[in-house]
Amino acid sequence: MRHGRTPFIIGFLAVPVALYATFVVAAYIQTFQLAFTNWSGLGTIKYVGFDNFERLWNDDLFWRSVGHNLYLLILLPIITIAIALVFAFLLNAGGGSHGGKTRGIFGSKFYRVIFFFPQLMALAIVAVIFGRVFSTDESGMLNGLFPESWSPWLFLADERWALTCILAVMVWQAVGFYVVLFSAGMGSIEQEVYEAAALDGANRITLFFKITIPLLWNTLQVAWVYLGIAAFDAFALVNIMSVDRGGPDGATSVLAMMIYRNAFEYSQAGYASALGVALFFLTLTFAALTLRVTRREAH
Amino acid sequence: MARHDEGVITVGRSRAGTVAANTAGIIFGLFMLFPVYWVLNTAFKPEAEVKSFSPTFLPQSPTLDNFRSALGEELFIPAMINGLIITAMAVAAALVVGFLAALAIARFQFYGRKAIILIVLAVQLVPFLALLIPLFLMLQRAQLTDSLPGVALVYLVLLLPYTVWTLRGFISGIPRELDEAAMIDGCTRAQVFWKIILPLTGPGLVATSVYGFIQAWNEFIIINTLNSPENQNLMAWLLYNQTERGTAWGPLMAGAIITSIPVVIFFLLIQRNIATGLTAGAVKG
Numbered sequence: 388m389r390h391g392r393t394p395f396i397i398g399f400l401a402v403p404v405a406l407y408a409t410f411v412v413a414a415y416i417q418t419f420q421l422a423f424t425n426w427s428g429l430g431t432i433k434y435v436g437f438d439n440f441e442r443l444w445n446d447d448l449f450w451r452s453v454g455h456n457l458y459l460l461i462l463l464p465i466i467t468i469a470i471a472l473v474f475a476f477l478l479n480a481g482g483g484s485h486g487g488k489t490r491g492i493f494g495s496k497f498y499r500v501i502f503f504f505p506q507l508m509a510l511a512i513v514a515v516i517f518g519r520v521f522s523t524d525e526s527g528m529l530n531g532l533f534p535e536s537w538s539p540w541l542f543l544a545d546e547r548w549a550l551t552c553i554l555a556v557m558v559w560q561a562v563g564f565y566v567v568l569f570s571a572g573m574g575s576i577e578q579e580v581y582e583a584a585a586l587d588g589a590n591r592i593t594l595f596f597k598i599t600i601p602l603l604w605n606t607l608q609v610a611w612v613y614l615g616i617a618a619f620d621a622f623a624l625v626n627i628m629s630v631d632r633g634g635p636d637g638a639t640s641v642l643a644m645m646i647y648r649n650a651f652e653y654s655q656a657g658y659a660s661a662l663g664v665a666l667f668f669l670t671l672t673f674a675a676l677t678l679r680v681t682r683r684e685a686h
Numbered sequence: 687m688a689r690h691d692e693g694v695i696t697v698g699r700s701r702a703g704t705v706a707a708n709t710a711g712i713i714f715g716l717f718m719l720f721p722v723y724w725v726l727n728t729a730f731k732p733e734a735e736v737k738s739f740s741p742t743f744l745p746q747s748p749t750l751d752n753f754r755s756a757l758g759e760e761l762f763i764p765a766m767i768n769g770l771i772i773t774a775m776a777v778a779a780a781l782v783v784g785f786l787a788a789l790a791i792a793r794f795q796f797y798g799r800k801a802i803i804l805i806v807l808a809v810q811l812v813p814f815l816a817l818l819i820p821l822f823l824m825l826q827r828a829q830l831t832d833s834l835p836g837v838a839l840v841y842l843v844l845l846l847p848y849t850v851w852t853l854r855g856f857i858s859g860i861p862r863e864l865d866e867a868a869m870i871d872g873c874t875r876a877q878v879f880w881k882i883i884l885p886l887t888g889p890g891l892v893a894t895s896v897y898g899f900i901q902a903w904n905e906f907i908i909i910n911t912l913n914s915p916e917n918q919n920l921m922a923w924l925l926y927n928q929t930e931r932g933t934a935w936g937p938l939m940a941g942a943i944i945t946s947i948p949v950v951i952f953f954l955l956i957q958r959n960i961a962t963g964l965t966a967g968a969v970k971g
Contacts, residue, residue: 391875392794392796395789395790395794395875395876396790396794396796398786399786399787399789399790400786400787400790400802402783402786402787403783403784403787403846403850404802406783406842406843406846407805407809407843407846409824410817410821410824410839410840410843411805411809411812411817411843413820413824414817414820414821414824415816415817415820417819417820417823418816418817418819418820421819421820428819473710474710474711474714477707477710477711478711498711498714498715500954501715501718501719502715502718503953504718504719504722504950505718505721505722507900507946507949507950507953508721508722508946509903509904509906509921509924509945509946509949510904510906511904511906511921511922511924511925512725512921512924512942512945512946513721515924515925515928515938515942516721516724516725517721519724519935520721559717559718559721562718563718591703612811616810616811616813619813620813620815622813622815622907623906623907626907627925627928642813643813643815643816646815646816646818647815647818647907650818650819651818651911656819659819660819662816663815663816663817663819664816666813666815666816667812667816670811670812670813671811673811674808674811
């Protein structure tokens, strides 16, 4: 079987490897390189050593943006996975048992379809819709529900709540996908396992924590990583929804937003690249930590 | 397993619990559906009703004016065509390149295989925004900025990791004995790939192309950065219109519906298998 392998391997991998070498590896090298310059995006490039990183270190907005990214990184996966697990469990086993078989709640198949809808809607559309939901006057969907005597809630215009509003939208958009993902995973767990546990007197909650969660561990790990990636990005929603793009007063600024504005609006390509380097290392740290933690718990 | 009559095994469930579970499901479902409903509701309302301060649950006098007005916008149809061209190019290229790469990774052991897998996965992790400046410069040098192939090329890079990873899962699921049997019967290796593995990977190709379609169709940051207003897709058009016009919600929502139609159709076609398709790569690891 061995002969004639090499032409296939080279032929099959040449294009993707070339694409990655150019668009990812070379692009990253260039980002690292530009991080040491004061380039504006046009004209001459001058190396300035660690100036950009010094500036970054002393930049209040940078630290706040990192803080916001971490806030999303911790809360987005926890909230989304918790909600998705509960509803996936309801879809699979919430309907009680009939003839010894556990069933989902009524209309499970229908729910599976509608839970997926937010995933299909482009972030651009989601952001526009939720801009209306959170609108600060009574034309807003939420403020419209409150009695007129209340002073309208400011939502995205309120420094204290703006980021939470963004987080809520991220959860709303993500959760359906994970309901479908987890319920597929739960569907592949043998009925007999549940039945045996139930005969031993396990109730719903015990079944959930002692059987469902451990058997879904791999899927949960994947979900955690994907949600973490989404938390590091968050650019699209912040860009469209937030007041003053990252505001009010930096309250929703995230690293990606800072990179974009520095690169394409403030003509600070050098500084934007330094921020890109920071984002690169933060992402890698997250990935390494996730791998370590989940691997340890798996054994 | 012995057969049980209804109610013999209660699995620790009460009727009240079942009612509570169903209620929770309905509330959650409404919560997920509400914005979708709101888009539909707004799109079919005439302008006066959209602006009214006492909103109604259904359009009082439903109209298609908003759709006509969206379709009549100067750049709407071109943006739709641009989006279709870019998406088709990116998805087709991702399928071909991704399938071959997945074949190499799934069917051959070779030096550097682990490194390639690692890079493919790492690329998925990194926020693409950090690469936007160098990408812009590279495409500019190749004179591919403000062009459809340039954007399609970037989308191809974005779609590849998922495509390779998922197809790899599907191909690994095909028993090697099948390859060997065919080769004993006189097939060449190329024929094995073409006549046996490709057809058996069909569901995987469908799943990845739908995923790719959704991603490429819905993207707007990259295209917005690389291209001028004439070469945008529908998403970028939508956002541009929102910032320009502010409160013309009716036509905007009608535009959003038209924009979402292809994605919804694709999704409904394959929704039965979507979870399998989406997880095949991940779970088979």
